Amino acid sequence: MRDGETVTFGGLGGLDRAAELRGDAARQAALWGEGTARVIVLWRGKPMVAGEARDRLALLPAGHPLVAGARGPRLFLGIAADGPVFALDLSAWEPVGIDAAAQGGAFFDATEQRHPAVPADHLFVELRGVMTRLSPLDAELAATARGLFEWHRSHGFCARCGHASDMAMAGWQRHCPACNAPHFPRTDPVVIMLVTHGNRVLLGRSHGWPEGMYSLLAGFIEPGETIEAAVRREVVEETGVKVDAVRYLASQPWPFPASLMLGCAAEAVSDAITLDPAEIEDALWISREDMIEVLGGRHPRVKPARRGAIAHFLINAWVADLLD
Template sequence: MPGNLDDALGYARSRLVRHSAEREGPLPSPDATEALTVAIAPEGIVLAGNTALLGHGLAPRPADRLLTIYLGEADDRPVFAASLTPEAGARLSEASSFDVVDLRSLASAGRVAPDELGLVATARSLLAWHARHGYCANCGTPTTMAAGGFRRDCAACGTHHFPRTDPVAIMLITYGEACLLGRGPHFQPGMYSCLAGFLEPGETIEDAVRRETYEEAGLRIGAVRYLASQPWPFPSSLMIGCVAESLTDTVRIDAAELEDARWFTREDVAHMIARTHPDGLTTPPPMAIAHLLMRAFVEGRA
């Protein structure tokens, strides 16, 4: 994909150098002078200016941290993620030297560099995983953090639990020179997007595209090809962007899933992206992979 699209796609680039094979030994200290910390309050990501990588003197104090995870390195400096107490989050929200911004807005507004945004997404996803997995799914015993935060261990039954990523197929469906876009009842007025759905156990990406498209729009799909992917930290998904060819143009909407779905020409989608469509129709913002797929269709690359 062209570089400008990569930069616009939220959470897809990261400065993080991961050390997955080295997390069993001694780890750096989050209180070291060279350490950087991504601090996440209940209200959102803590920023100091245009960065979420808080250095010495700005990073939260030990008493303000509920949990600290070692992520890896950035610029040869150790990087940590820390979840803050509600009191610490409220104090930083009121401080003039900090901003607290939710992750979705952070990507849309471009407040931090694209390669920092992916690092912040990793921090947020891991902290959210720990918040939901305090007990062993095998025996119900409380678990403890291990491997710098990339594992939780159960002392009772010996099970190791690892962070999970939920794969989602998101697909631009084409038929001749048109593409199918739909909207859910929760969408902003006038916004249309690509169809999407979670992969099920034992299912290939291609079959997930075919199943979800048939379930939501009643279309039988032929060829499917991969185009791009995007981490989606809400809380921890991977959007797998595909282009698929429909074998028919007869749309039958599942009203439980979609409010509307219809075929659009390249000219239609170009106007939607530019926000000049005569009916006021729009697309998701450039930080979303659906926007990338739709732009690829307009430019003849889908």
């Protein structure tokens, strides 16, 4: 696929992850103290961004009071052109007057929080709401930090013996002090399918999605299964549509919480839809001409997939005939 790596979180920002330094605590301490280190801060999965347009990460200096007063270990994300980058989790902070219901229960958390130690235009925001505004480097840093912190939050105990584990290797591993088992960040492979039949593409919507929102079909790859087999299985399970040829197009890290989306094209050999209501709420075929209306926000029934998501990226490429 042409320009497949330009998808959001595509990793074209020039970050050197410097994996060789993750076990070198002395070198990390030196980088922290050299004056060029910058720090990403997250609160309950939300990165802090700066500017009225919410279009850049708030990269704080290591000596900033908010950084100096933070509790908990820091992650070493790597070295960018301007110097080393670390990340801290400030989830223990309790904002005054927070609306817990709005923050935690909605499909999309539109609330914003500001810590009193930073300027008024520095806000914690939902990453999915600003991801298309960030530079490739900022997007990669935010996705990496969010994914790692979510893994640490949900994997605090050893999967082998059940003992509490410790963060290790600058946040890129966990270590069990009881049985000495190492644990590594989890990424769940997910296939997402641009299923076409002639001049039409197959869309679906999950239960609980906002009214009118549709996207490409997707599903987790099962143990012992290839990408191609997962595509065929998921499509027929959810819609009854059978597909034949499957090919890989592009991928996207999706840290909500820990997926790697594997975008594929699939050619349908049937078009009758038989829904599995336990899997999805609805599915339909949309012509290329109607999809142009969907993407322009003019379709009477269907709203487009979220901008920045690989589904939106693949659909745009299909409409523009940019698939190899």
